[in-house]
Amino acid sequence: MSHKEYQGPAGGWGALKATTTHLLKSQNVAKNISNLLRTNQDHGFDCPGCAWGEKGVPGRFRFCENGAKAVNWEATTRRVGEEFFAQYPVSWLNQQTDYFLEFQGRLAEPVRYNSVTDHYEPISWDDAFKLIATKLKELDSPNQAEFYTSGRASNEAAFLYQLLARCYGTNNFPDCSNMCHEATSVALAKTIGIGKGTVRIEDFEQADAIFLFGQNPGTNHPRMLETLSHATKRGARVVAFNNLKERGLERFANPQHPVELLTYSSTPTTSDYFTPKLGGDMAAVRGMVKLFNERHKKAVAQGSSLFDLEFIAQQTQGMDAYLALVEQTSWEQITEQSGLSYEQIVRAANIYQNAERVIVTWAMGVTQHKHSVATIHELVNLQLLFGQIGKPGAGLCPVRGHSNVQGDRTVGINESPAESFLARFDEVFDISAPREHGHNVVQAMQALCNAQSKVFIGLGGNIVAAVPDTQRVADAMRGAELTVNIATKLNRSHVNPGKESIILPCLGRTDIDMQVAGPQKVTVEDSFSMVHASSGRVDVSGEQMRSEPAIIAGIAKALLGATHPVDWQALVDNYDRIRDLIEAVIPGFENFNGRLDQPGGFYLGNSASDLNWKTASGKALMCADPLPEAITPVTAIERSKAPVFIMQTLRSHDQYNTTVYGYDDRYRGIFGERKIVFMNPQDMDKLNLTEGDLIDVQTLWTDNQKRQITGFKVIPYQIPQGNLAAYFPEANALIPLSSYGDESFTPTSKSIAVLVRLHQQDTQELLVKS
Numbered sequence: 001m002s003h004k005e006y007q008g009p010a011g012g013w014g015a016l017k018a019t020t021t022h023l024l025k026s027q028n029v030a031k032n033i034s035n036l037l038r039t040n041q042d043h044g045f046d047c048p049g050c051a052w053g054e055k056g057v058p059g060r061f062r063f064c065e066n067g068a069k070a071v072n073w074e075a076t077t078r079r080v081g082e083e084f085f086a087q088y089p090v091s092w093l094n095q096q097t098d099y100f101l102e103f104q105g106r107l108a109e110p111v112r113y114n115s116v117t118d119h120y121e122p123i124s125w126d127d128a129f130k131l132i133a134t135k136l137k138e139l140d141s142p143n144q145a146e147f148y149t150s151g152r153a154s155n156e157a158a159f160l161y162q163l164l165a166r167c168y169g170t171n172n173f174p175d176c177s178n179m180c181h182e183a184t185s186v187a188l189a190k191t192i193g194i195g196k197g198t199v200r201i202e203d204f205e206q207a208d209a210i211f212l213f214g215q216n217p218g219t220n221h222p223r224m225l226e227t228l229s230h231a232t233k234r235g236a237r238v239v240a241f242n243n244l245k246e247r248g249l250e251r252f253a254n255p256q257h258p259v260e261l262l263t264y265s266s267t268p269t270t271s272d273y274f275t276p277k278l279g280g281d282m283a284a285v286r287g288m289v290k291l292f293n294e295r296h297k298k299a300v301a302q303g304s305s306l307f308d309l310e311f312i313a314q315q316t317q318g319m320d321a322y323l324a325l326v327e328q329t330s331w332e333q334i335t336e337q338s339g340l341s342y343e344q345i346v347r348a349a350n351i352y353q354n355a356e357r358v359i360v361t362w363a364m365g366v367t368q369h370k371h372s373v374a375t376i377h378e379l380v381n382l383q384l385l386f387g388q389i390g391k392p393g394a395g396l397c398p399v400r401g402h403s404n405v406q407g408d409r410t411v412g413i414n415e416s417p418a419e420s421f422l423a424r425f426d427e428v429f430d431i432s433a434p435r436e437h438g439h440n441v442v443q444a445m446q447a448l449c450n451a452q453s454k455v456f457i458g459l460g461g462n463i464v465a466a467v468p469d470t471q472r473v474a475d476a477m478r479g480a481e482l483t484v485n486i487a488t489k490l491n492r493s494h495v496n497p498g499k500e501s502i503i504l505p506c507l508g509r510t511d512i513d514m515q516v517a518g519p520q521k522v523t524v525e526d527s528f529s530m531v532h533a534s535s536g537r538v539d540v541s542g543e544q545m546r547s548e549p550a551i552i553a554g555i556a557k558a559l560l561g562a563t564h565p566v567d568w569q570a571l572v573d574n575y576d577r578i579r580d581l582i583e584a585v586i587p588g589f590e591n592f593n594g595r596l597d598q599p600g601g602f603y604l605g606n607s608a609s610d611l612n613w614k615t616a617s618g619k620a621l622m623c624a625d626p627l628p629e630a631i632t633p634v635t636a637i638e639r640s641k642a643p644v645f646i647m648q649t650l651r652s653h654d655q656y657n658t659t660v661y662g663y664d665d666r667y668r669g670i671f672g673e674r675k676i677v678f679m680n681p682q683d684m685d686k687l688n689l690t691e692g693d694l695i696d697v698q699t700l701w702t703d704n705q706k707r708q709i710t711g712f713k714v715i716p717y718q719i720p721q722g723n724l725a726a727y728f729p730e731a732n733a734l735i736p737l738s739s740y741g742d743e744s745f746t747p748t749s750k751s752i753a754v755l756v757r758l759h760q761q762d763t764q765e766l767l768v769k770s
Contacts, residue, residue: 001673003691003715006247006666052221052399053201053526074508075538078105080490085111085120094495098465098729099660102489107505109544113497120503125546125554128502133558135455135482135500142169143436144453146444149175149413150460151405152509154522154534156578157548158404160571161459162412163581164556167431167565171438172453173415176461176657177405178441180364183372183744184398185409191380191621193614194607196406198395199359200528205230206393209237209355211348212270213281213379214365214750215399218248218667219653221363224399229267237351240270243278243365243648244678244725245718247667274348277339277720278646279631279751281366282375284338285382286627287345288352290326292385295353306353308387315611316384318622325624333627339720357393358386364401365648368750370632372741374625381622389620390611400527401657403509407525410604411582415440421585428584429565441467442745445737448476457484457555458493459548460506465492465658468735468747469707486551491658492729505545511536513547516573520547523579523596525604531589532601549575632700632753643686644700647677648750649728649735658729665727670715677756678717678725687756689714694759697726699734699752707734711759724754 084104090113093101110128111120123131136145147165149158162173177185185195192198204210204227217224225248228238240249249270276284296306312319335342352358360379366372380396388394400406412421415438422433439447445467447453456463456477464474477483480498487494488508494501507513513520513536521535546554553568562568571577576593583592588604595602607613613620631646651657652665652674664671668678677695689695693714699707709731719725726734728749739748 001692001713002671004669004671006669052223053528053530071510074106074488075510076105078103079108080104080106081108082111082122089118090120090495090497091118093490094492097660098462098492098658099662101491101495102659104490106488106508106545107490107503109505111503113501115497115499120497120501123502125504125544126558128504129554129558131500131502132457132482132484132555136168136559139454142434143172143438145170145455145457146172146174146439146448146453148441148444148456148458148461148463149173149408150458151176151401151408152403152460153408153548154404154524155407155411155531155582156522156575157459157552158408158413159411159578159582160549160552160556162414163429163566164552164560166425166433167429167556167560169434171415171417171434171436172444173413174439174441174444175405175408175413175415176401176441176466177409177413178745179466179747179749180401180405181367181398182440182746183367183376183741184362186744187373187376187380188396188398188608190615191377191623192389192396192608193612193620195409196529196606197397197527198389198606198609199397200530200603201227203359203393203395205234207231207236207355207357207359208393209239209351209358211239211241211352211358211360212249213241213360213362214243214367215361215363216242216244216246216248216365216650217269217399218246219651220401221399222248225269228269232268232271237272237355238268238270239272239274239348239351241274241276241281241284241348243275243719243723244650245273245275249273272347272351274340274344275718275720277337277631278648278723279369279371279628280338280340281362282337282371282378282625283334283627284340284345284348285375285378286326286329287331287334287338287340287342288349289323289378289382289385290329290331290334291346291349292353293323293326307385311387312385315387315390315613316620316622317617318624319385322381322622322624325626329627337627337631352382352386357391358383358388359393359395359397360388361397361399363399365750367398367744368648368741368746368748370739370741370748370751371625371628372746373743374623374628377623377625380620384620384622390609395609398527403526404524406527406529407523407531410525410588411586415443424585428581431565440745442737442740442747445469445473445476448480449473449737451479454481455484456480456482456498457486459486459552461487462491462493462658464496465729465732467737468732468739468749469737470729470733472737486548488545489659504551506551507536507540507545507547508538509534509536511538511540511545514541515547515550515575517576520575521596522549522575526601529604529606530601531595531604533596547572549578631751632748642755643683645683645722645724645754645756647697647724647726647731647734647752647754649731649752650725652727655727668717673713674727674730675709675712676727677712677714678719679714680719680721680723681716683721684714684716691716696757696759697724697731697734698755698757699736700755701736701739701753703736703738705736707736709733724756 112123189195299306474496477496482500483498484502486504486506521533525531550572553572556568579592583589654662654664696710
């Protein structure tokens with residue numbers, strides 16, 4: 001392992017070199033060059049990585065470094081089939097790293113776990129479907145089954161999946177969105193009447209200021225860097241609030257800009273950078289509004305106003321209660337909780353106030369706290385006070401993760417569906433869908449841990465690696481009556497099999513999906529509510545992988561019958577028929593098939609951007625939420641006599657969600673290691689730690705269960721004192737399953753109270769400088 005500060009910009013030659021390296025590792029170089037040139041292009045396939053949208057520029061490639069990694073990782077020629085599984089026991093595979101498991105290649109055939117031999121063995125598709133149907137029919141209640149969905153599933157697959165599960169009789173739809181942007185969906189639905197962002201990609205070209213909260217686009221959605229660099233070039237102020245100093249939020253060299261490459265120059269991606277404490281974003285915004293309110297009252301006394309009073313009167317409610325709470329909030333609480341000085345908050349407020357059009361964006365640095373919903377309310381309040389919703393160049397922009405995590409929710413993957421959706425669903429399919437709300441991810445995992453749920457079916461994803469309390473969840477999976485994983489690659493969930501366990505290999509986004517009517521296309525929805533068609537280009541004919549819609553239909557035919565409530569096979573033969581059903585059920589998809597050939601896709605629309613507030617009152621709501629008393633439970637911290645740190649989990653640059661492409665984190669200067677804890681140098685000094693020392697980290701929580709990670713190397717980094725950061729999934733073992741956001745049930749992956757000690761030191765000898 002080595003640690004050396006990265007000197008280059010985000011993107012640039014470093015991105016080109018990394019793309020080439022992963023292209024070679026795919027062992028499919030020629031085909032993957034062709035694949036990359038079709039990524040995010042009209043009549044090509046949508047990137048299997050992030051959900052950032054595109055503004056098409058003719059003659060340019062439209063993929064980033066991490067998108068290239070995703071394409072190369074998926075389109076490998078390596079295969080995992082009968083010979084591989086005969087060679088390696090599952091218990092041995094479970095001791096290997098996440099990188100090792102996925103690097104073995106594409107899953108090649110359906111397999112069933114043999115608990116006697118501890119090996120997966122081949123099973124026919126029909127026998128697999130029959131076994132799944134039999135186990136589901138044996139349950140006492142459909143609610144004992146969990147139907148998990150990854151955000152990489154297409155609209156067509158997700159729609160069929162929820163149709164299958166609802167016809168079976170449950171709304172148990174734990175979904176990857178529950179672990180990332182659920183707070184966004186909850187907060188926006190309450191305040192503006194729709195759980196999506198209000199901006200389009202074109203709005204970034206007109207914004208005077210862009211405020212970014214809790215996001216690292218350089219690693220998590222690198223295509224956003226070009227958008228930000230364009231904004232700074234034309235003079236917009238781009239203001240970042242991020243707990244760590246991240247290279248992607250400092251400067252960017254466009255790999256498609258010859259001058260920047262050849263001159264080793266770069267463009268700033270932000271004009272101003274603030275590093276609040278973990279969980280301090282709400283307090284920072286509260287401070288800005290407190291300043292604005294003081295200035296507004298002075299302006300009113302002089303016969304003018306700072307806030308957009310006409311917009312507020314016509315479009316909103318709740319301002320008086322909110323501003324009264326703002327006045328009651330002390331500056332001491334604001335600066336202490338935010339970690340920012342009064343002067344820093346004034347500087348941020350001045351930038352906002354001097355901008356005519358403002359976009360506010362955020363990601364999981366905001367959404368994975370106990371008070372995340374309240375924090376997003378605060379962001380909405382800020383925008384409403386100045387009328388910054390419903391006009392070009394302004395609005396709210398949650399930046400989603402997986403490429404179709406927003407689309408899956410749009411087409412029905414929702415454990416608590418609206419009655420209007422269910423009523424239309426019943427009408428179209430002539431059934432009576434279940435009304436009882438189902439399980440989200442946390443509830444599903446708790447039900448499996450308590451043996452209340454007995455079957456887990458995963459449409460993509462890697463649930464064991466993704467969720468908190470890693471060992472507890474792995475044990476629960478192994479105790480399940482049946483686990484089914486529909487996947488492209490081997491992962492941690494597969495090597496923690498239930499009593500019965502099946503892996504079903506599916507096509508990836510890059511593969512040609514050939515059905516009776518010919519090659520099929522699927523659709524996804526990006527962060528800007530744009531729906532795109534996606535058509536794979538890799539020929540896998542002759543292999544045993546099947547498309548996700550075909551796998552879902554196979555399970556449905558075995559469980560429900562070939563024609564209840566639809567002709568399942570006819571839908572698989574031609575995906576146009578699936579889209580016809582989506583059109584019939586979901587508003588916004590009118591003439592779905594007819595609009596697919598539009599360059600860049602088509603826009604679903606956004607009611608809030610049209611100032612059509614689908615709230616109870618018919619107006620946008622300003623919510624009056626007090627700042628949290630503490631970022632983590634006070635009782636747990638009060639019990640500790642040693643220094644308490646707040647830790648967040650995050651991605652390295654060589655991963656996407658739980659998929660680990662390698663052991664480097666180039667922008668943070670880490671090479672060859674993932675067992676890392678980033679710490680402020682002053683905190684290291686207080687604890688007598690030097691770079692590279694091995695430490696153990698233990699969670700402080702209220703249930704007295706021991707949660708720890710051991711033998712991690714401590715690395716100095718620009719992070720506020722009292723805060724730590726470590727990679728997931730390695731650090732997920734520290735997050736209690738019972739620690740989740742108010743209203744959202746999102747695990748608090750960005751605010752974990754922990755203690756630190758030297759590795760193998762006695763558990764009572766916690767680090768305190770003498």
